[in-house]
Amino acid sequence: MYDKKIATRDGFGEMIVELGRKNKSICVVDVDIGKSCKTTIFAKELPAQHINVGIAEQCGAGVAAGMATCGKIPFVVTYAVFGSLRMCEMIRQEICYPNLNVKIACSHGGVTPANDGASHQSIEDMGVLRTIPNMTVVMPADYVAAKKLVEKSAEMYGPCYLRFTRDALSVIYDENATFEIGKANLLKDGKDVAIIANGDTVIIGLKAAEELAKIGINARVVDMHTIKPLDVDIVNNCINEIGKIITIEDHNILNGLGSAVSEVVAERGKGMVKRVGIKDQFGESAPYERLLAMNGITVEDLVEIATQMNK
Amino acid sequence: MKDVSMNELKNIAADLRKKTVSMIYKAQSGHPGGSLSVADFVTALYFKEMNIDPKNPKWEDRDRFVLSKGHVCPIQYAALATLGFFPLEVLDTLREEGSILQGHPDMKKCPGIDISTGSLGQGLACGVGMAICAKLDNKAYRTFVVVGDGEAQEGEIWEAAQCANKYKLDNLVVFVDNNNLQLDGTCDEVMPNLDLGKKFEAFGFEVYNIDGNSMEEIVETLDKINASINGKPKCIYAQTVKGKGVSYMENVCGWHGVAPNAEEYKQAMDELNSQII
Numbered sequence: 247m248y249d250k251k252i253a254t255r256d257g258f259g260e261m262i263v264e265l266g267r268k269n270k271s272i273c274v275v276d277v278d279i280g281k282s283c284k285t286t287i288f289a290k291e292l293p294a295q296h297i298n299v300g301i302a303e304q305c306g307a308g309v310a311a312g313m314a315t316c317g318k319i320p321f322v323v324t325y326a327v328f329g330s331l332r333m334c335e336m337i338r339q340e341i342c343y344p345n346l347n348v349k350i351a352c353s354h355g356g357v358t359p360a361n362d363g364a365s366h367q368s369i370e371d372m373g374v375l376r377t378i379p380n381m382t383v384v385m386p387a388d389y390v391a392a393k394k395l396v397e398k399s400a401e402m403y404g405p406c407y408l409r410f411t412r413d414a415l416s417v418i419y420d421e422n423a424t425f426e427i428g429k430a431n432l433l434k435d436g437k438d439v440a441i442i443a444n445g446d447t448v449i450i451g452l453k454a455a456e457e458l459a460k461i462g463i464n465a466r467v468v469d470m471h472t473i474k475p476l477d478v479d480i481v482n483n484c485i486n487e488i489g490k491i492i493t494i495e496d497h498n499i500l501n502g503l504g505s506a507v508s509e510v511v512a513e514r515g516k517g518m519v520k521r522v523g524i525k526d527q528f529g530e531s532a533p534y535e536r537l538l539a540m541n542g543i544t545v546e547d548l549v550e551i552a553t554q555m556n557k
Numbered sequence: 558m559k560d561v562s563m564n565e566l567k568n569i570a571a572d573l574r575k576k577t578v579s580m581i582y583k584a585q586s587g588h589p590g591g592s593l594s595v596a597d598f599v600t601a602l603y604f605k606e607m608n609i610d611p612k613n614p615k616w617e618d619r620d621r622f623v624l625s626k627g628h629v630c631p632i633q634y635a636a637l638a639t640l641g642f643f644p645l646e647v648l649d650t651l652r653e654e655g656s657i658l659q660g661h662p663d664m665k666k667c668p669g670i671d672i673s674t675g676s677l678g679q680g681l682a683c684g685v686g687m688a689i690c691a692k693l694d695n696k697a698y699r700t701f702v703v704v705g706d707g708e709a710q711e712g713e714i715w716e717a718a719q720c721a722n723k724y725k726l727d728n729l730v731v732f733v734d735n736n737n738l739q740l741d742g743t744c745d746e747v748m749p750n751l752d753l754g755k756k757f758e759a760f761g762f763e764v765y766n767i768d769g770n771s772m773e774e775i776v777e778t779l780d781k782i783n784a785s786i787n788g789k790p791k792c793i794y795a796q797t798v799k800g801k802g803v804s805y806m807e808n809v810c811g812w813h814g815v816a817p818n819a820e821e822y823k824q825a826m827d828e829l830n831s832q833i834i
Contacts, residue, residue: 294693300723305682305716312686315664315672316694317617320686336713339676340683344664 248416248449255353255410257392259284262321262351265400266292272400273313275299275322277306282412283323283353303328307336307348314346319400325359326352326409330371341405342380349399350375355385355409356446356496357524360534367537368409369524373501375407376474382427383474385409387448390419391471398427409445413534416449430477436466439552440484440491444470444503447494447522447543454548461549463556473506481510485517490555492520492548496538499523520551561605564834566772569639570600571832574802576635578829580651582822586660587651590812591629594736594770594797595703601775602701603636611641614668620698621671621687625680625714626705626734627661628814634658634667642669678711680704681731685717688729688790703732707739710748715760718790722761725788730779731757733792734769736799738810754794762792769795803828 266272266288274285276298289296297313299306303324310320322329329352330337341348352371359366376383384399384406386392392410399406406427418433425431433448434455443451448469455465466488468480484491491511493504504521511517524541538544561569574596581587603609607620624633631651638645643657650656657666661675672683684702691698704714721729733753737744744750758764763785767774775793782791799813800806803825817825 297689297724299716299720302713302716302720304679304713305685305720308679308682308713308717309686309689309720312623312672312683312688313690314686315621315683316687316690318690335676336679336682339674340672340679344673 248418250417251414252389252417253411253414254386254389254392255284255412257386257389258351258396258408258410259287261393261396263288263291265397266295270295271317271319273297273318273320275306275310275320277301277303277324279324285323303332304336307333308340310348311340311346314348319347319349321349321351323351325354325366326368326371327354327366330368330375330407334374337375337405338378342378345380345404347403349406349408351396351408353410354412356411357529357537358411358413358446358496358534360413360537361531363531364528367529369498372409372473372497373505376506380405381474382406382472384427384472385445386471387445387469388415388418390417390421390423391425394423394425395427395471398425402427411446415446418449418452425471428472428475428477430471430480431469432466432480433469434465434467436464437488438464438556440466440468440488441494441548442468442470442484442491442503442507443494444473446496450543450545450548451494454545454552457545457549458552461553463552465552470503473503476506476510478510481507482514485511485514489517491517492522492551494522494543494548496543497523498526500526518555520555522547522551558608559605563772563776566600566604568833569604570597570772571802571829573600573632573635573639575826575829576648577631578803578817578822578825580631580634580648581816583649584651584653585816587631587816588628588814590738590799590806591626591705591734591736592632593801593803593806594799595629595734596632596801597770597772598703598732598775598795599632599636601772601779603640605776606779607701608698614642618696618698621684621700623672623680623684623700623702624662624674625702626677626708627674627680630662633662637669677705677708678713681714682717684729685720685726688721688726689724691728692724692726699728699730701730701732703734706733706735706737706744706750706753707747709733709750709753718757718760718762721790726790727786727788730782730791730793731762733757733794734797735795736797738799738808738813740813742810754792757792757794761789763787763789764792764794766794767796769797770801802832
């Protein structure tokens with residue numbers, strides 16, 4: 247199972263062309279990493295909808311804001327660390343404050359740019375951007391999810407941050423799967439522990455559930471592809487029906503998915519959360535799997551935590 | 558473009574200055590110095606040059622105006638109210654809770670604001686985005702951006718300038734308000750700008766070096782710009798006086814972001830009234 251592997255940035259690259267063909271208002275604002283972020287076909291096929299501002303992310307965000315005031319739906323395309331942090335204040339002032347219809351579509355999320363090293367790994371982005379009012383924050387779990395969530399982001403009005411992976415991920419969704427921004431997908435039901443994951447960690451959650459089943463622990467697996475707005479209902483269901491939640495994310499353990507879920511649980515005053523994620527430390531040039539392992543983001547770690555919670 | 562006489566424009570400029578100082582006096586908060594230095598250009602744009610419709614502020618084909626130095630919005634608010642974008646009495650609510658007239662321009666609250674600004678250095682890129690859209694959509698509207706000289710110390714201004722050159726935005730006009738004063742002192746003390754006109758020229762702009770408080774020179778320059786469709790973005794490198802029109806504010810750094818007291822306010826009104834012909 248899960249043998250087919252494609253990077254989610256490829257899903258973005260394919261869908262943005264499809265969307266651009268259908269809707270001439272959809273534009274791409276590149277910052278000279280279009281080849282790497284998979285906008286080359288868009289640029290070639292739809293030049294009248296394509297801008298490349300050069301290596302100037304702040305300008306890219308501002309240009310997109312100006313274009314949005316003229317009715318365009320610009321996707322600013324870069325790497326997650328630059329799209330969230332280099333452009334952060336422009337996103338806040340010129341996109342989120344006026345609530346303009348700009349999408350920030352970023353490859354190289356989490357530690358997926360593994361051998362590029364810490365400068366290119368993005369572990370703070372989703373947390374930083376979820377604190378800005380009006381912003382929606384999404385990370386698809388696979389190629390299918392990437393395509394469908396990109397489409398959904400274009401359909402919704404308002405600022406949206408989309409985070410993709412540099413490296414290939416197992417395809418876990420059927421082509422007919424449906425997605426709604428702000429509504430999590432229940433991938434596997436279970437009654438003993440709830441694993442809430444997003445992005446490249448969803449596959450880890452699914453594999454952990456398989457292992458847990460072998461030792462008699464029935465895990466529920468939730469793909470929380472949108473961390474803002476968070477699907478509070480599904481978290482409440484996990485609290486009410488199971489009470490034991492493990493969050494797992496390729497993001498700093500501070501302020502990402504685990505924090506968002508914990509906020510709901512803390513306000514309920516009921517249930518328990520164990521957070522798995524980047525342990526508030528910078529990475530290094532290393533294989534992707536090794537970087538995850540250094541932070542305890544593995545199937546084995548999940549199995550161990552779930553087992554402890556069920557003792 | 559409207560047919561307005563030079564004297565009328567000068568009187569409007571004096572009137573907008575009065576409204577600006579009054580708003581800031583009433584609010585006891587705001588930025589008079591820079592508002593007054595750009596008053597003449599704002600007057601020429603809103604009352605002569607720009608194709609806009611107060612009854613339809615979001616008209617697709619309108620000329621765009623971006624106040625990149627957003628803190629001088631009182632002068633823009635005065636222009637918008639005078640033209641009827643909103644009632645004149647709203648000017649008395651500057652910076653009040655619930656007001657459409659925020660401390661810095663908010664496009665969601667105030668009709669006639671084309672983009673929210675306030676954080677310096679960010680407006681020019683937005684204006685470039687608007688001008689690019691006019692090119693992409695084959696529309697005739699122009700985009701005017703007011704940038705402060707202090708503000709030109711922000712790197713994003715130059716990112717946007719190089720982008721204007723790349724996309725041959727001859728439908729973009731950048732007015733550089735060169736009053737040589739910023740919050741902490743003169744630009745020369747805080748961070749020398751050298752010759753901003755030459756800088757914009759090096760970035761591919763067609764540059765007009767003028768007296769930015771001379772209505773004659775402003776109008777004449779806008780006419781030249783209209784005749785110059787040559788693929789080059791335009792820069793009006795305007796030598797201005799911060800606090801222009803109120804003698805005790807002129808060229809005084811301290812009037813960047815301070816409201817006048819009752820006595821100062823009366824003197825300002827007397828001086829500005831005497832400028833109306």
